[in-house]
Amino acid sequence: MSIKSINGCIGCEECIKSCPTDVIRLNPDSKKAEILYPEDCQICHLCRMYCPVDAITISPEKTIPVIVSWG
Amino acid sequence: MKKQNEKQEMSRRKFISLAGGAAASLAAMSAMGMPLDWALNNTGIDVESLDVNKISTDVLVIGSGMAGLFAAVKAHDAGAKVLMVSKGRLGASGQTPFAKGIFAFDPEKEDLSLDEFVVKVSRSALGTNNNAYTKQMAQHSLARVIELKEWGFFDSSLYNKSFSKPIVERNITVQERITITHLIKENDKVVGAAGFSIDEQKVLFYEAKSVILCTGAGGFKPNGFPICDLTHDGTIMAYNIGAKVTGKEWNDGHPGKSENVAACYDGWGDMFEQKPSTTGVEIRHDLGVDMNYVAYNNGSPLKMGPPGSGEQTKVSGGPYTPEEFMRHNDTPPGGKEGGRPPKGGKGGPPKGGKGEGAPPGMGGSIVGGSSAGMSIHKSEGLVPINDQCESTIPGLYAAGDALGSYMAGAIYTQIGSSLAGSAVQGGVAGEAAAKYCKNINSIKISTSKMKEIEEEILAPLKLEAGYSPAWVTQTLQGIMIPNFIIYIKKENLLKAALAYVEELRDHHIPMLRASNMHELRLAHETKNMIISAEMKLKASIMRTESRCSHYRLDYPELDNENWQVWLNIFKGEDDTMQFEKQPFNTWPV
Amino acid sequence: MKKEHYIFKLIALILAFIGMPVLLYFQGDFPKRSFLMQTLSLITILGFTLLLSQFFTSRLNKTLVKKIRMVNVLAIHKFIGYLFISILLLHPFFIIVPKFFDNGVTPTHAFIRIITTFSSLGIILGLIAYTSMLVLLITSFFRFKLHLKYKTWRNLHGYLTLLFVVAATWHVVNIGRHSNTSFSIYYVLMVASGIYYLLKTYLFKTSKK
Numbered sequence: 095m096s097i098k099s100i101n102g103c104i105g106c107e108e109c110i111k112s113c114p115t116d117v118i119r120l121n122p123d124s125k126k127a128e129i130l131y132p133e134d135c136q137i138c139h140l141c142r143m144y145c146p147v148d149a150i151t152i153s154p155e156k157t158i159p160v161i162v163s164w165g
Numbered sequence: 166m167k168k169q170n171e172k173q174e175m176s177r178r179k180f181i182s183l184a185g186g187a188a189a190s191l192a193a194m195s196a197m198g199m200p201l202d203w204a205l206n207n208t209g210i211d212v213e214s215l216d217v218n219k220i221s222t223d224v225l226v227i228g229s230g231m232a233g234l235f236a237a238v239k240a241h242d243a244g245a246k247v248l249m250v251s252k253g254r255l256g257a258s259g260q261t262p263f264a265k266g267i268f269a270f271d272p273e274k275e276d277l278s279l280d281e282f283v284v285k286v287s288r289s290a291l292g293t294n295n296n297a298y299t300k301q302m303a304q305h306s307l308a309r310v311i312e313l314k315e316w317g318f319f320d321s322s323l324y325n326k327s328f329s330k331p332i333v334e335r336n337i338t339v340q341e342r343i344t345i346t347h348l349i350k351e352n353d354k355v356v357g358a359a360g361f362s363i364d365e366q367k368v369l370f371y372e373a374k375s376v377i378l379c380t381g382a383g384g385f386k387p388n389g390f391p392i393c394d395l396t397h398d399g400t401i402m403a404y405n406i407g408a409k410v411t412g413k414e415w416n417d418g419h420p421g422k423s424e425n426v427a428a429c430y431d432g433w434g435d436m437f438e439q440k441p442s443t444t445g446v447e448i449r450h451d452l453g454v455d456m457n458y459v460a461y462n463n464g465s466p467l468k469m470g471p472p473g474s475g476e477q478t479k480v481s482g483g484p485y486t487p488e489e490f491m492r493h494n495d496t497p498p499g500g501k502e503g504g505r506p507p508k509g510g511k512g513g514p515p516k517g518g519k520g521e522g523a524p525p526g527m528g529g530s531i532v533g534g535s536s537a538g539m540s541i542h543k544s545e546g547l548v549p550i551n552d553q554c555e556s557t558i559p560g561l562y563a564a565g566d567a568l569g570s571y572m573a574g575a576i577y578t579q580i581g582s583s584l585a586g587s588a589v590q591g592g593v594a595g596e597a598a599a600k601y602c603k604n605i606n607s608i609k610i611s612t613s614k615m616k617e618i619e620e621e622i623l624a625p626l627k628l629e630a631g632y633s634p635a636w637v638t639q640t641l642q643g644i645m646i647p648n649f650i651i652y653i654k655k656e657n658l659l660k661a662a663l664a665y666v667e668e669l670r671d672h673h674i675p676m677l678r679a680s681n682m683h684e685l686r687l688a689h690e691t692k693n694m695i696i697s698a699e700m701k702l703k704a705s706i707m708r709t710e711s712r713c714s715h716y717r718l719d720y721p722e723l724d725n726e727n728w729q730v731w732l733n734i735f736k737g738e739d740d741t742m743q744f745e746k747q748p749f750n751t752w753p754v
Numbered sequence: 755m756k757k758e759h760y761i762f763k764l765i766a767l768i769l770a771f772i773g774m775p776v777l778l779y780f781q782g783d784f785p786k787r788s789f790l791m792q793t794l795s796l797i798t799i800l801g802f803t804l805l806l807s808q809f810f811t812s813r814l815n816k817t818l819v820k821k822i823r824m825v826n827v828l829a830i831h832k833f834i835g836y837l838f839i840s841i842l843l844l845h846p847f848f849i850i851v852p853k854f855f856d857n858g859v860t861p862t863h864a865f866i867r868i869i870t871t872f873s874s875l876g877i878i879l880g881l882i883a884y885t886s887m888l889v890l891l892i893t894s895f896f897r898f899k900l901h902l903k904y905k906t907w908r909n910l911h912g913y914l915t916l917l918f919v920v921a922a923t924w925h926v927v928n929i930g931r932h933s934n935t936s937f938s939i940y941y942v943l944m945v946a947s948g949i950y951y952l953l954k955t956y957l958f959k960t961s962k963k
Contacts (some may be wrong), residue, residue, distance in 0.1 A: 098785070099785055101931045102931030104868060104876060112257040114257070114394035115394050125874060134683075137427055138430055140262060143438070146853075147864070156425070156427035159639055165636030321858060438858070
């Protein structure tokens, strides 16, 4: 499941900016980072390393998309 | 029965065409109870009211990795007004954040002279390297490393802070999270670029006297290598306005860990957590497709073990390594320094690196294709017309992995030279671009051109139905990544794959849809990957020999008579892909 | 008999303010972190729940005052007060502890990033709470040097506590790493009953006197 959870986010946007593949976005209501496109996570851990409050949990597993004929 | 169905089908089509338009046809289909989720493109964006901005500058630097940093700094120091745009963040996008070793050629400390160094690299690269760029890299590497040291580059595993230092000091504007999709040419000169912001829902035009592409290399968003944000954007944009590009037949042969293949952080042990360090002269012939050849013959699992453990799988034949660079009783390429895959040209693990985590393959097995779609660093990209990083289009420069400088050749030679080369070339391109700007008075992007480009950028958002970029990418990966297509090549299979890729190019590119800015970026990336795949296949079919990281099962030998040449690719008058040979160590005519 | 009741009274408080958060902590589905960080997290949570327990180790807790003498209640109140304040004073620094063990963002850089994220409501509330906590600490410590009338002192202490507790709780619920639904409900319940007792005592009991 690649990037798994964000706990204790303070909304500083460091992870959002440092994610190379635009997986994380700021939730406009809660003003906190949320994992919006986990399927694009390349499990590089930059977000976690840039996070000042150590809020991000990442797992090495990734679910591979199901093969379909068109989509 | 079948006939009846056909008849129904016909009448349905007729009805749709009579009703007119896609919306009506969707309505008709949903009325018939067909599931439509796959097709309905519910954009949460009002495409018609998107903002359009235009910004002017002297030098536009696209990309914010190592090459972009020096391009911006040196162009500024040479007196140009500089603007940097990046798809990601300064020092945190592309491959730069993961490169931990940088080569510094210190003449005082090395046994080899500068010229001897170049000759040795050339021997390992079987002549594929460009001597001018190999020498330039070594010559300027120490100076760039010293500057990096001043900015604090070696003090942290994360580079945003140290990269920001010279940029902030010089007051250089940096725009982050901007996807550039188009280069703009007027009267045969480059006049700027265009793209969009993924945060602000804006189409952006940049009017620039000169553009430096520091857009890095790319791949097919493979699993296990941190290049999923790199899709050869710079190369394809430049190709689209007529620039020559090169090096598509070569391959970076990095393996990945078979357990949790997609986890590139874990695959590299804790290397991403390390501070960078410098490397001295150490020339190899590494990380081509040797392992792919072994796997092709023996299948999985492919063993990698510590030196002398005898755990490595061995086969006869395969890619040729010059005797001088054979590493006997050693781990296979990708196994030195505790067995984790060396970062190859891109730095290599810090020498004698400490605190290494579990390396891939230690007691486990490895899989191929972790960097699928990427060539050897700096072997692919824009064709330079001189040693100033200038492309075949006036005003357009490229540096680092976006430039097909053949600095290392078509195989990894000097450890750590890729990161050093990006720094050096960035600096060279920055100065050259600033100089070029001084002779350019005014530039203007015509309104008609802006309209046309805006239309192209937003097309995926306007489609009511189409194909999702994720699905098209997945399909492309299925076509390109297998070992017997991209690595261990033979003509009939390359042609078979090409047929698929051409289908994606002709039928799927125009139908890539996006429902938000994230998907819009994916749509443009997918388009670039498809064109890049076409280049890779055609170049691979054309080069009927085996050399360095290009291996043909049907032409396994080196062919020095016909193939001491680089293969250039460009768009012909009729928009088709054209190829030309350029002899090694010459400049294009 | 009297002694038994005294222990029983305290056991109720211990269960409510130590047992309950520990239970919730281990019940919750939180990502596993290093032993050091998990310990620091638990200490911080207990620091906060001890703060909440302060409502009930004061004059407001009529039953407790009756059972054990006011002097003892005050001693407990003071002890817990200095304990939780020490924890909560340090807790912003607990967060940056991992930064001492890696090569990335420096602890200083991380700390500055945290306390200057003014776009975050949680951070603003945290800064307010932290400041009011400092004032509470200083005024309590120098209580007798301030030469205030008892009633003025009590109002200052009580209402400042009110501001502090509201800001702190909101801060915790907003950006607490472990503030899931159960923790949040628990916090809000405890604070609500505490404030209810406080206001009941201050606004009604005093006017009757």
